[in-house]
Amino acid sequence: MGEEEEEAALRVCRSKSLYRYNGMNLLKETSSFEAEFAEFLGVPYVVAVTSGTAALHTALSALRVGPGCEVIVPAYMWVAVIAAVVNLGAIPVLADIDETFCLDPTDVERKITPRTVGMIAVHMSGAQADIVRLSELAQRRGIFLLEDCAQCVGGAINGRRVGTFGDMAIFSFQMNKNMSSGEAGAVVTSNEVLYRRSVASHDVGYSRSSTDELLMDDHESYGWGRGGRLDELRASILRVQLRRLPGTIARMHHSKYRIRQWIETHPGVSSRRVVDPSGDTGCFLITIFPDAETAHAVNDRLRVLGITSVSAETSNVILEDYGMHIYYNIPALVRKVGTDNRGSPWTLAENQDSNYSYTKGACPQADNLFERSQLLAIPSCLTGSDEDEIIEGFKEAMNSVFPLRYA
Numbered sequence: 001m002g003e004e005e006e007e008a009a010l011r012v013c014r015s016k017s018l019y020r021y022n023g024m025n026l027l028k029e030t031s032s033f034e035a036e037f038a039e040f041l042g043v044p045y046v047v048a049v050t051s052g053t054a055a056l057h058t059a060l061s062a063l064r065v066g067p068g069c070e071v072i073v074p075a076y077m078w079v080a081v082i083a084a085v086v087n088l089g090a091i092p093v094l095a096d097i098d099e100t101f102c103l104d105p106t107d108v109e110r111k112i113t114p115r116t117v118g119m120i121a122v123h124m125s126g127a128q129a130d131i132v133r134l135s136e137l138a139q140r141r142g143i144f145l146l147e148d149c150a151q152c153v154g155g156a157i158n159g160r161r162v163g164t165f166g167d168m169a170i171f172s173f174q175m176n177k178n179m180s181s182g183e184a185g186a187v188v189t190s191n192e193v194l195y196r197r198s199v200a201s202h203d204v205g206y207s208r209s210s211t212d213e214l215l216m217d218d219h220e221s222y223g224w225g226r227g228g229r230l231d232e233l234r235a236s237i238l239r240v241q242l243r244r245l246p247g248t249i250a251r252m253h254h255s256k257y258r259i260r261q262w263i264e265t266h267p268g269v270s271s272r273r274v275v276d277p278s279g280d281t282g283c284f285l286i287t288i289f290p291d292a293e294t295a296h297a298v299n300d301r302l303r304v305l306g307i308t309s310v311s312a313e314t315s316n317v318i319l320e321d322y323g324m325h326i327y328y329n330i331p332a333l334v335r336k337v338g339t340d341n342r343g344s345p346w347t348l349a350e351n352q353d354s355n356y357s358y359t360k361g362a363c364p365q366a367d368n369l370f371e372r373s374q375l376l377a378i379p380s381c382l383t384g385s386d387e388d389e390i391i392e393g394f395k396e397a398m399n400s401v402f403p404l405r406y407a
């Protein structure tokens with residue numbers, strides 16, 4: 001956050017017009033942000049919303065997900081992904097991850113049943129899912145692909161931005177993300193009907209004309225709104241943050257790959273597989289150790305050396321301890337807690353054939369990776385000497401752990 005964001009926020013406050021659809025001196029920051037983000041991604045349609053969670057609900061509503069539907073979700077995600085499926089009355093079906101730490105296409109194929117309507121591929125921890133294979137799979141099996149790009153804003157594969165491979169995509173601009181206005185999100189699509197349905201769903205249930213009038217007779221889209229419109233204040237900040245994004249990503253990418261280069265020379269540790277390193281946003285480094293004991297020992301030592309940021313729990317952690325990013329750490333999922341007194345969606349008649357377990361063991365490849373992999377946040381403000389300190393920290397931690405065990 002710098003002077004440009006301050007000026008943007010002041011500009012909107014002084015206009016006294018904070019609501020996107022009308023005002024005394026409306027600056028149209030929200031629609032400008034939508035147009036600029038659409039151009040950045042290379043898609044025709046963007047709907048700005050209040051959060052990534054709102055974006056997930058909006059997109060799944062546009063895709064008409066409801067009771068009787070199964071939606072495949074990865075074992076490594078954020079709880080909001082599953083919450084959106086459950087809140088709509090559908091059943092989440094866990095699929096395993098591979099060394100991309102994103103959906104394993106082979107396991108997705110195994111999890112498809114006659115009730116599967118789609119999958120949510122989450123580009124986790126800054127880097128891409130194997131989205132080309134997942135997109136081919138979705139098309140071949142006739143199911144939708146929703147990309148969750150919350151943690152990979154600005155990522156790409158061979159120059160094509162993540163968020164442009166699926167039927168729809170969602171983004172989050174919450175505080176931890178590559179660009180931020182504290183809270184906000186976006187829904188993205190190239191499909192005009194899905195766009196109109198997203199406009200309707202995120203607002204009051206009706207799409208809008210090019211001059212923002214509610215369209216009461218757009219029968220393909222109208223329904224029930226969720227009240228997730230973005231305000232002018234946050235949109236004005238996002239416009240500045242979007243201009244900063246390439247620089248933010250370049251700095252994180254540089255720092256990450258400098259550290260990764262050292263790691264690759266050490267036989268006791270490997271790095272997560274990145275589908276296209278040049279399009280990795282660089283905000284997290286995931287390292288994989290031979291076993292849980294080694295992973296925890298290295299992590300403990302790095303923390304003692306101060307290789308963390310605020311908070312340590314989200315900046316330098318063994319994945320199994322990474323809260324509700326891990327399916328078995330979500331109590332309401334493991335215990336199938338319902339959204340109402342009837343226990344919906346788990347107890348709905350439409351879902352009676354969709355009976356799955358969400359306890360540890362449901363995704364064995366993920367379970368194995370979670371206990372021996374470490375996630376390290378890479379801030380965009382690291383100096384060369386900060387990077388040196390992290391590399392030295394790794395060296396010291398690895399050398400203190402490995403000779404004893406691998407002499």
Ligand SMILES: Cc1ncc(COP(=O)(O)O)c(C=O)c1O
Binds near residue numbers: 050077122148183
């Ligand atoms: C993968 C993923 N999806 C969705 C969300 C939800 O976004 P928000 O916090 O903006 O609701 C987040 C982050 O918080 C996330 O990491």
